[in-house]
Amino acid sequence: MHVLVVHNRYASAQPSGENKVVDQEVELLRAAGHRVGVFERRSDDIAALPLRAKAALPVLVPWNPAVRAELAARLRAERPDVVHVHNVFPLLSPAVLAACADTGVPVVATLHNYTQVCPPGTLQRAGRPCAECVGGSPLPAVRHGCYRGSRLATVPLAVSLSVNRRRWWSGVDRFFCISAAQRDVLSGAGMPTERLAVKHNFVPDPGVRRAGAGEHLLYLGRLAEAKGVRLLMAAWDELAAGGGVGVPLVIAGTGPLEGEVGAWAAGRDDVRCVGLYDPDQCREAVARAVAVVAPSTWLEAFGLVVVEAMAAGVPAVAAGHGAFVELVEDGVSGLLHRPGDSASLAACVRRITAERAVNREMGRAARRRYEQGFSPAVGLERLVEGYRTAIAVRSGGADAAPPVGHDESWLARVTRAGRNGGS
Structure with missing residues (x-):
């Protein structure tokens, strides 16, 4: 063709x-x-x-x-x-x-x-x-x-x-x-x-998958209001006030809220702002994550980072609206929080970091979901069918x-x- x-x-x-x-x-x-x-x-x-x-x-x-x-x-x-x-x-x-x-x-x-x-x-x-x-x-x-x-x-x-x-x-x-x-x-x-x-x-197979429990929570995306960055900061402050979750939050990306996020993270040992990652760094960061966090306040039409996490066998914590509700099977391949609700987001992050055995099973389910619905073979078939x-x-x-x-x-x-x- x-x-x-x-x-x-x-x-x-x-x-x-x-x-x-x-x-x-x-x-x-x-x-x-x-x-x-x-x-x-x-x-x-x-x-x-x-x-x-x-x-x-x-x-x-x-x-x-x-x-x-x-x-x-x-x-x-x-x-x-x-x-x-x-x-x-x-x-x-x-x-x-x-x-x-x-x-x-x-x-x-x-x-x-x-x-x-x-x-x-x-x-x-x-x-x-x-x-x-x-x-x-x-x-x-x-x-x-x-x-x-x-x-x-x-x-x-x-x-x-x-x-x-x-x-x-x-x-x-x-x-x-x-x-x-x-x-x-x-x-x-x-x-x-x-x-x-x-x-x-x-999503192409990343060629690397999570081994072990993971090292950090990962936000990977544009630092903008619609992506839920301020909501994430509020939820993380709630978690920190309760003693934290035992792993740091890594924030990778750039955008209009970069200065605000950097100022919020300055001097903290539980948050790392790493700027813009190249593709290889993104794959490695995802594969080392306990979970990927996608707290968008707008109705995402898709949610690429969630599927990239699935491909690496990593569960996601995502807002329970828009496309996320069809990408993440709540309680099976990840967790969905109430959109716009920092307490709900904090509760989901706390659960996905505390319940290690559940987290590992969610990661395996996420990988299966990727293979069945988001692999290159499936993508090619649907492209050609549409043409x-x-x-x-x-x-x-x-x-x-x-x-x-x-x-x-x-x-x-x-x-x-x-x-x-x-x-």
């Missing part, structure tokens, strides 16, 4: 799980004998643009005609079987869909977040769940400045969502949702349910997949949680 992958790479200064997923899928397909090309832009290149080009960028976020022409020319020259679209913000734009329509090439799109229904893609505002724009106008996002705290920066995203909503829904033959939780949100917001397929991200479905749908040789059920009460639950201050 000949696949062309379309992706706007996120800035390397803030390592992206999405970039990692794209690279791993390209490598997986090529290793299986498929021909894979890449049509990409890099957000790193924005810094080198002349001032005039930088000033024009917001106008091009909703629609970039030069990208449409360039991609269409490449599609006519190479004639791939299918185009796989990932991120198009800010340098590509949904004009890539028009290029595919111009040339009649089937399109698959992976939805890595919630930008189809929420301009910043987080379903969160001011640290609380928010569904104000879901299924309706994105104007509330502009009013609240939901992207980077700026109304001006939010406008291009809101405009793009408004003017391209139907183009996405009609121009993509198959959407890959990276969790059932995400699919339920998008289906409930009016996206074409028959085109939404759940395809969890896969074949898209090709068949575009050619008229097969109908779309049958509709899947969704929880129609989800929007009400999220809206109520936002009003009440938690999920």
Whole structure:
């Protein structure tokens, strides 16, 4: 099969799980004998643009005609079987869909977040769940400045969502949702349910697994409010006040709360802030962990670090909402805490560090779960199946997949949680 992958790479200064997923899928397909090309832009290149080009960028976020022409020319020259679209913000734009329509090439799109229904893609505002724009106008996002705290920066995203909503829904033959939780949100917001397929991200086998009980608790990810970093600090303070849990907390990552986290950890012997790990260091840190902690306050569409822990035979303590509830079987392969509740998080951390035999069994269950649902073999099978479905749908040789059920009460639950201050 000949696949062309379309992706706007996120800035390397803030390592992206999405970039990692794209690279791993390209490598997986090529290793299986498929021909894979890449049509990409890099957000790193924005810094080198002349001032005039930088000033024009917001106008091009909703629609970039030069990208449409360039991609269409490449599609006519190479004639791939299918185009796989990932991120198009800010340098590509949904004009890539028009290029595919111009040339009649089937399109698959992976939805890595919630930008189809929420301009910043987080379903969160001011640290609380928010569904104000879901299924309706994105104007509330502009009013609240939901992207980077700026109304001006939010406008291009809101405009793009408004003017391209139907183009996405009609121009993509198959959407890959990276969790059932995400699919339920998008289906409930009016996206074409028959085109939404759940395809969890896969994780390569790390080649190293935990031996023994582990040496530390590990937070591995972006240091940001939505990732639950402040919640983790509050829970750790509660644990420390009660005598601690016998192992240190390792915090690996960078982000807007880096200074705050560093100041909190300064002078403590139960917390180590190690900055940004390279891939090898990440694998080693995970394999030496008693558990990986993922306390996100926003509704994660997936949760890559949890699956990376599973692959190493390490259980997770994760927030009990979003995709985590389908990744972690509570009490079997890890523990789920009440979202936004530091006492619940502290209790789960205390339990998973104190009950060593239970922890070891959870680690074994986590590894089995990985092998059954998130291994490269499973990932390849689901990728190719999705491509074949898209090709068949575009050619008229097969109908779309049958509709899947969704929880129609989800929007009400999220809206109520936002009003009440938690999920």
